[in-house]
């Protein structure tokens with residue numbers, strides 16, 4: 534996969550991450566053990582799977598600008614590495630150009 538494709542796929546995921554940041558802002562953060570239905574942050578623009586994880590788990594993912602939370606099976610090994618697998622979700626870390634794009638667009642930096 535070329536660098537431009539990697540960056541384009543990363544931008545799709547960044548879009549979903551921004552959506553999830555908004556979902557999280559709507560939550561009561563003290564209730565961190567509660568499961569929230571976040572959007573799958575995969576690179577498929579037509580994906581609308583919900584990924585139920587706790588606010589505490591989502592916060593763990595968001596501490597790393599290259600990490601995203603996806604529905605199981607939605608990972609793309611060409612651009613990302615699975616770093617954690619939960620019951621209903623996987624956490625991936627972006628590689629190379631996709632990782633740079635994701636880090637540069639991190640809303641928390």
Ligand SMILES: [Zn+2]
Pocket residue numbers: 573574575576577580581582603604607
């Ligand atoms: Zn997905």
